[in-house]
C-alpha cells in the first residue's frame with residue numbers, strides 16, 4: 001500500500017492556460033460542459049485508465065465505462081473513491097452533484113443516481129477533463145490462445 005498523502009495542485013489561471021488547450025481549460029477550470037457527442041472519449045472503448053487532464057491523478061478505468069447514450073464518457077465507479085470529490089451543485093434550479101478531481105479541483109462532470117449495477121451510479125464526465133492512459137498490450141496473458149498440440 002503506497003497511500004501517499006494527497007497534495008492539492010494549485011496553479012494560477014494563467015498557469016493552467018499554459019498547460020491546457022482552450023477547451024480543456026474551459027471545462028476543467030471554468031466548469032464548462034463540452035457538447036455531447038463531440039468529446040474525444042464518449043465512444044472510446046480503448047482499455048486503459050482515464051486520468052485527470054490537469055494533474056494526472058487516475059480517476060476512472062475503462063473497466064467501469066459504459067455506454068450511457070448521453071454522448072459523454074460515463075462510468076459507474078471511480079478508480080478510487082478518494083481520488084474524486086463530490087460537491088453539491090446548486091448552480092441550476094435542479095440539484096446536481098458535481099464531481100471534481102480531489103487533487104486539483106478540476107471540474108470533471110456530474111454524478112447521477114441512475115447508473116447500472118453494481119453501484120447504480122452514473123459518473124457523467126467530460127472528455128476534455130480526462131486523458132486516457134491506454135493499457136499496454138499484455139505480453140502473454142491471453143487465455144484464449146491457439147489450441148496447438150505439438151507432437
Ligand SMILES: [Zn+2]
Pocket residue numbers: 052053054055056057101102103104105106
Ligand atoms: Zn486533477
